[in-house]
Amino acid sequence: AQSVTQLGSHVSVSEGALVLLRCNYSSSVPPYLFWYVQYPNQGLQLLLKYTSAATLVKGINGFEAEFKKSETSFHLTKPSAHMSDAAEYFCAVSDWDTGNQFYFGTGTSLTVIP
Amino acid sequence: KAGVTQTPRYLIKTRGQQVTLSCSPISGHRSVSWYQQTPGQGLQFLFEYFSETQRNKGNFPGRFSGRQFSNSRSEMNVSTLELGDSALYLCASSEPGQQAFFGQGTRLTVV
Numbered sequence: 246a247q248s249v250t251q252l253g254s255h256v257s258v259s260e261g262a263l264v265l266l267r268c269n270y271s272s273s274v275p276p277y278l279f280w281y282v283q284y285p286n287q288g289l290q291l292l293l294k295y296t297s298a299a300t301l302v303k304g305i306n307g308f309e310a311e312f313k314k315s316e317t318s319f320h321l322t323k324p325s326a327h328m329s330d331a332a333e334y335f336c337a338v339s340d341w342d343t344g345n346q347f348y349f350g351t352g353t354s355l356t357v358i359p
Numbered sequence: 360k361a362g363v364t365q366t367p368r369y370l371i372k373t374r375g376q377q378v379t380l381s382c383s384p385i386s387g388h389r390s391v392s393w394y395q396q397t398p399g400q401g402l403q404f405l406f407e408y409f410s411e412t413q414r415n416k417g418n419f420p421g422r423f424s425g426r427q428f429s430n431s432r433s434e435m436n437v438s439t440l441e442l443g444d445s446a447l448y449l450c451a452s453s454e455p456g457q458q459a460f461f462g463q464g465t466r467l468t469v470v
Contacts, residue, residue, distance in 0.1 A: 281461075286466070287464070288365075288449055288462050288464050291460075294458050345415075345453050345459065346404055346407055346415045346417075347392070347394075348404070349394075352401060352402075
């Protein structure tokens with residue numbers, strides 16, 4: 246069975262500060278890992294994805310994530326928070342061998358303080 | 360390419376009624392998945408269709424059903440609506456080995 250755990254349902258950072266959103270996964274097979282962002286009343290937008298290529302993955306809007314197999318982690322970071330980063334962030338894992346089903350974490354709401 | 364289109368965007372129904380939601384995937388995508396999003400349960404997988412066949416199904420009662428047409432468009436049906444079915448329903452389309460693209464969702468309110 247596959248699952249992801251997001252530590253911290255709410256994270257607040259000051260504008261310009263480092264953003265760190267945590268995600269740990271559980272997977273019986275090499276995973277495909279994703280970070281999605283959701284703005285109010287919108288669908289999910291892909292930030293970045295890991296598909297067993299480079300362990301450091303760069304995404305849109307200055308976000309990046311590092312796949313650490315030894316820690317089963319895929320934490321999302323951004324060096325300097327911007328007001329427009331305030332949103333809900335979801336970590337997800339998928340195993341395309343069994344279909345296109347995504348398992349999502351419970352989400353982390355990011356607040357950026359001016 | 361046009362994105363994933365879900366219709367309608369907002370819907371209000373009465374308990375006991377049924378509802379049909381529609382999803383048009385990105386052209387060329389054969390896989391369509393449906394998710395229910397609620398504040399309490401987060402994003403929960405409903406089912407996935409691939410080339411008109413249901414390939415995976417989440418842990419939802421039989422009141423929730425879906426289908427996919429030959430043009431990959433998909434519909435989701437919920438019968439005998441309950442208050443707890445109020446949620447944002449998201450549709451995602453993809454091809455094997457690629458990320459899922461999500462629609463903006465249908466906000467269903469059951470009163």
